[in-house]
Amino acid sequence: MSLSFIDIQAKDNNKVKHLRGLCEQVSYRKKQQQTVLEGVHLIEAYLRTGQPIEAFYLTRQALENPEVQQLLDQNIHAPLYVLTESLYQDVRTLGPGIDIMAIIPTPRSPADINRYSDMLVLENLQDPGNVGTLLRTAAAAGIKQVICSKGTAAIWSPRVLRAGMGAQFSLTIFEHIALETFIPALSLPVYATSSHAQQSLYQLNLQNPCVWLMGNEGQGVSETLMQHAEGIAIPQPGGQESLNVAIAGAICLFEMVRQRLA
Amino acid sequence: MSLSFIDIQAKDNNKVKHLRGLCEQVSYRKKQQQTVLEGVHLIEAYLRTGQPIEAFYLTRQALENPEVQQLLDQNIHAPLYVLTESLYQDVRTLGPGIDIMAIIPTPRSPADINRYSDMLVLENLQDPGNVGTLLRTAAAAGIKQVICSKGTAAIWSPRVLRAGMGAQFSLTIFEHIALETFIPALSLPVYATSSHAQQSLYQLNLQNPCVWLMGNEGQGVSETLMQHAEGIAIPQPGGQESLNVAIAGAICLFEMVRQRLA
Numbered sequence: 001m002s003l004s005f006i007d008i009q010a011k012d013n014n015k016v017k018h019l020r021g022l023c024e025q026v027s028y029r030k031k032q033q034q035t036v037l038e039g040v041h042l043i044e045a046y047l048r049t050g051q052p053i054e055a056f057y058l059t060r061q062a063l064e065n066p067e068v069q070q071l072l073d074q075n076i077h078a079p080l081y082v083l084t085e086s087l088y089q090d091v092r093t094l095g096p097g098i099d100i101m102a103i104i105p106t107p108r109s110p111a112d113i114n115r116y117s118d119m120l121v122l123e124n125l126q127d128p129g130n131v132g133t134l135l136r137t138a139a140a141a142g143i144k145q146v147i148c149s150k151g152t153a154a155i156w157s158p159r160v161l162r163a164g165m166g167a168q169f170s171l172t173i174f175e176h177i178a179l180e181t182f183i184p185a186l187s188l189p190v191y192a193t194s195s196h197a198q199q200s201l202y203q204l205n206l207q208n209p210c211v212w213l214m215g216n217e218g219q220g221v222s223e224t225l226m227q228h229a230e231g232i233a234i235p236q237p238g239g240q241e242s243l244n245v246a247i248a249g250a251i252c253l254f255e256m257v258r259q260r261l262a
Numbered sequence: 263m264s265l266s267f268i269d270i271q272a273k274d275n276n277k278v279k280h281l282r283g284l285c286e287q288v289s290y291r292k293k294q295q296q297t298v299l300e301g302v303h304l305i306e307a308y309l310r311t312g313q314p315i316e317a318f319y320l321t322r323q324a325l326e327n328p329e330v331q332q333l334l335d336q337n338i339h340a341p342l343y344v345l346t347e348s349l350y351q352d353v354r355t356l357g358p359g360i361d362i363m364a365i366i367p368t369p370r371s372p373a374d375i376n377r378y379s380d381m382l383v384l385e386n387l388q389d390p391g392n393v394g395t396l397l398r399t400a401a402a403a404g405i406k407q408v409i410c411s412k413g414t415a416a417i418w419s420p421r422v423l424r425a426g427m428g429a430q431f432s433l434t435i436f437e438h439i440a441l442e443t444f445i446p447a448l449s450l451p452v453y454a455t456s457s458h459a460q461q462s463l464y465q466l467n468l469q470n471p472c473v474w475l476m477g478n479e480g481q482g483v484s485e486t487l488m489q490h491a492e493g494i495a496i497p498q499p500g501g502q503e504s505l506n507v508a509i510a511g512a513i514c515l516f517e518m519v520r521q522r523l524a
Contacts, residue, residue: 129391133506142499170500202520234516235523237404238432243512244395250509251516254496258464258517261497 003072005063005080008087015081016091019057022103023093026154029106035156037102038094040067045166046104047071053078058100059088068100078102093158106156109174115186118143118209120253123179123225124151124216125245131155132163133246134214139167141253143212146173147182151216183228186211190229192221193248197231204232206256214249265334267325267342270349277343278353281319284365285355288416291368297418299364300356302329307428308366309333315340320362321350330362340364355420368418371436377448380405380471382515385441385487386413386478387507393417394425395508396476401429403515405474408435409444413478445490448473452491454483455510459493466494468518476511 008016021028022036029035034054037043047053053075060082062068072080083091088099113119120138125131131153138146146155153160155173183190191204192213213229215221221229234243234251243251270278283290284298291297296316299305309315315337322344324330334342345353350361375381382400387393393415400408408417415422417435445452453466454475475491477483483491496505496513505513 133509136506137509139500140498140505165504200523202523235519236402237519237522238401242427243402244398247395247399247508247512250505250512254513255516255520257497257499260499261462261464 003063003076003080005082007082009084011087011090015055015057016083016087019101019103020091023091023158026157029154029156033106034103035106035161036158037104037161038092038100038158039097039162040065040071040100042161042166043071043100043102045169046102047074049169051104051107054103054105055079055081056100056102057081057083057088057091059083059085061085062099065098068098071100094162107168110172113147113174114145116188116209117145118256119145119147119188119211120249121147121149121179121183121190121211121213122152123149123213123221124219125214126151126153127217128153128157128159129163130217130244130246132160132165132167134249135160135164135167135171135173137246137250137253139170141257143253144172146171147177147179148173148175149179150176180224183211183213183225186228191232191252192226192229193234193252194220194226194231195233195242197233199230199232201232201234201252201255204255206259210256212249212252214245217245265325265338265342267344269344271346273349273352277317277319278345278349281363281365282353285353285363285420288419291416291418295368296365297368297423298420299366299423300354300362300420301359301424302333302362304423304428305333305362305364307431308364309336311431313366313369316365316367317341317343318362318364319343319345319350319353321345321347323347324361327360330360333362356424369430372434375409375436376407378450378471379407380518381407381409381450381473382511383409383411383441383445383452383473383475384414385411385475385483386481387476388413388415389479390415390419390421391425392479392506392508394422394427394429396511397422397426397429397433397435399508399512399515401432403519405515406434408433409439409441410435410437411441412438442486445473445475445487448490453494453514454488454491455496455514456482456488456493457495457504459495461492461494463494463496463514463517466517468521472518474511474514476507479507
């Protein structure tokens with residue numbers, strides 16, 4: 001099959017400016033209602049949802065990659081922009097890999113949160129790697145809903161998408177939620193890890209739906225929200241001060257998985 | 263108290279070149295037998311080991327920070343180099359934070375591995391964030407020994423140190439170990455997560471010392487080593503393809519913690 005594509009060499013080309021804007025600026029992504037996926041694996045995960053690609057950007061070298069060719073064969077209607085190597089490297093926001101990016105319409109949140117089903121709630125998590133990793137872990141653990149406060153890293157940013165490895169496409173995610181009104185109104189138990197807590201994670205009964213509240217990397221869960229949560233401790237025989245928030249989340253979610261298997 | 267320091271403004275100053283070499287080059291760190299700690303928290307964790315600092319580099323703004331002043335008060339013998347803001351930002355390898363770096367002698371591995379005590383073994387783990395996070399998690403779980411293959415990210419690099427949050431200082435770590443001879447000679451059970459495995463993590467009896475083998479981010483544990491390990495699966499009700507290696511490691515290590523508490 002022969003593919004038709006458009007060669008781009010100029011830095012100030014409008015298509016490149018558009019891509020760069022989406023890669024770098026939250027406000028531009030919001031205005032355009034679009035975002036960028038980078039890498040074959042992530043684009044494939046998105047395509048399995050049946051949603052459309054609006055455009056591909058890649059290098060001439062990537063165009064010769066068999067995995068890329070297979071991907072493009074299935075998406076012959078999306079325009080294909082071939083950038084010079086240096087132009088591509090200049091625009092990309094992520095690490096090395098197969099050089100292909102796709103512009104997609106930003107998926108929309110569904111209208112309603114199911115208040116009686118398991119949830120992961122993120123309060124002001126700022127590191128895109130932590131947020132993406134937590135989404136990937138929640139999806140693996142079978143949690144379907146993720147609720148994010150206003151201060152949490154943007155779920156559809158290229159970095160969070162990369163760390164999530166496609167988890168965004170199998171979860172229902174609600175952003176910009178006012179947790180100070182949302183959390184107190186919940187009837188499910190809300191658990192939050194805390195270094196001051198007495199109750200051990202391993203003493204909880206996690207058979208029934210519950211809410212896992214994870215806080216900011218530096219400050220942890222805010223005092224306001226902690227008043228509406230049960231503080232729990234992850235026993236640490238080695239006596240370290242703290243665990244990375246994505247690690248603490250994974251330990252909690254998979255203790256839930258373990259109990260529900262039994 | 264008044265501190266005496268040396269102002270540096272020139273990019274080609276020898277002290278700056280030395281710091282830059284340590285930040286950027288594995289070979290230079292090896293030759294100098296020194297490495298760099300960045301941030302107050304990490305420097306404090308190192309100081310609790312009782313080992314010396316060889317030099318501090320910071321900005322004038324950091325010099326006025328109370329936490330930094332307290333740190334420097336305890337270390338009045340190390341030379342203090344004050345860089346201009348732009349020079350410091352140019353040299354630093356890590357994200358934003360309080361602008362202070364310390365040069366230290368690279369800690370040495372002890373001579374002998376205890377072959378009858380728990381171990382975490384890393385085979386060709388390449389991402390500094392994953393390696394540092396696994397060290398931090400192992401330390402919290404009470405594992406004392408970490409064994410690294412030649413292809414694993416350098417434990418004492420600034421990035422791995424940052425992600426480890428001081429865990430390096432409470433572990434005994436052995437680098438550049440030939441795992442293809444080391445692993446087959448072990449008498450303890452060796453566990454490795456594998457997507458092909460039938461045996462569930464939650465069916466293991468983890469009361470006795472064991473070895474956790476974690477593989478490369480892309481390829482997993484090599485076939486050669488897998489022949490000497492028990493493959494184990496982490497049940498994933500959500501059906502994702504894979505978990506991040508640091509997450510998978512944390513779930514395994516804390517299942518061990520849970521069983522030993524009981």
